[in-house]
Amino acid sequence: MALAxxxxxxxxxxxxxIRRERYQAIAAIGTLKAxxxxxxxxxxxxHAAALSCAPSVSRQLADLAINPKTDLSAAQTVIETGxxxxxxxxxxxxxxxxxxxxxxxxxxxxxxxAMDAR
Numbered sequence: 001m002a003l004a005x006x007x008x009x010x011x012x013x014x015x016x017x018i019r020r021e022r023y024q025a026i027a028a029i030g031t032l033k034a035x036x037x038x039x040x041x042x043x044x045x046x047h048a049a050a051l052s053c054a055p056s057v058s059r060q061l062a063d064l065a066i067n068p069k070t071d072l073s074a075a076q077t078v079i080e081t082g083x084x085x086x087x088x089x090x091x092x093x094x095x096x097x098x099x100x101x102x103x104x105x106x107x108x109x110x111x112x113x114a115m116d117a118r
Contacts, residue, residue, distance in 0.1 A: 051082040051091075061093075064101065072102055080104040 051057060056074040064070040075093075083091050083105050090105025 047082070047086045047088075048091075051079055052093075054078045054082075061101070076102055076104060 057078050060070060060072050060075040064072065079091060079093065079102055088105060092100055093102040094100055
């Protein structure tokens with residue numbers, strides 16, 4: 001009987017230790033993944049800021065606020081070059097109201113019909 005109680009006590013201790021180690025491993029993985037996602041998001045924001053600050057893009061988008069018929073071809077070219085350089089499948093430039101202004105890349109075909117309706 002004593003041997004069974006001792007075995008059960010040892011099992012409980014080992015079980016808790018294994019659980020604690022597994023939890024710590026999973027928590028470490030979760031922290032690393034969260035940091036990785038945060039770095040990826042910051043890189044995407046940095047890329048978007050770099051593209052939006054390009055002189056031809058910012059100038060043409062500013063002109064668009066004054067004249068809705070502004071030709072955005074230079075801005076389109078800069079954005080297409082940027083998405084290729086940064087390795088994105090596509091990008092969409094939206095107004096603050098969520099209306100599409102520009103779409104670039106092969107994965108943005110779904111936005112073109114909405115933008116043409118503009």
